[in-house]
Amino acid sequence: MMIKNIENKIKLASWISISSLITSIIISLGISYLAYKQIQISRKSVYILDKNSTPYQANQLDVTVNRPLEYRTHVNLFHMLFFTLAPDEKFIEYQMKKAMYLIDETGALQYNNLREKGFFNSILSSSAVLTIQTDSVFIDSEKKYFRYYGKQTIDRRSSTVIRTIITEGYLHDLNLRTENNGHGVLITKWKTVENKDISNVQKTNI
Structure with missing residues (x-):
């Protein structure tokens, strides 16, 4: 009888030891997971010091949160650069150079095509000033497509022409953001869908 009681006590002690070990492992894993999550959260926080050395917390956001807005801004910026021109050869070169950082070879192809057709020479000879106003930019984030x-x-000495511009293309995410491409996006497969005059007002020379 005594031997049986001893065996039961040994079994009970064994179960308690095993249970304690399993519980310790679970607690350790839980603490490790919580510590890992805290580290991840802390890495998203940046403290900025003002002139008085007062720290302000700035939280890091997931890059995908504002991506559609960045896509729209990128597309708008490219078109503003490419279609805003003045009768100044250096200004035209500057605009085209800045625009080419935002697009693949399809942008260079359109630029070279316009240059071969004498489009930029006509701007210089007619003292034309070209500006563009964005109506809207459609973005399909899943397909990385835009329109x-x-x-x-086009404001010339003799007339003012207004034309519609509709283009489309795709967006390619880059792994690096640079000073010349702050959104880390490259426009690809860009083409003009529509480019037609809707108004042509002749100016009266006095």
Whole structure:
């Protein structure tokens, strides 16, 4: 009888030891997971010091949160650069150079095509000022597709022409953001869908 009681006590002690070990492992894993999550959260926080050395917390956001807005801004910026021109050869070169950082070779192809057709020479000879107004930019974030709608004004000495500009293309995410491409996006497969005059007002020379 005594031997049986001893065996039961040994079994009970064994179960208690095993249970304690399993509980310790579970608690350790739980603490490790919580510590890992805290580290991840802390890495998203940046403290900025003002002039008085007072720390302000700035939280890091997931890059995908504002991506559609960045896509729209990127597309708008490219079109503003490409279609806003003045009768100044250096200004045209500057605009085209800045625009080419935002697009693949399809942008260079359109630029070279316009240059071969004498488009930029006509701007210089007629003292034309070209500006563009964005109507809307449609973005399909899943397909990385966009369509741009805008109106371009061509102001010459003799007339003012307004034309619709509709283009489309795709967006490619880059692994690096640079000073020349702050959104880390590259426009690809860009093409003009529509480019037609909707108004042509002749100026009266006095």
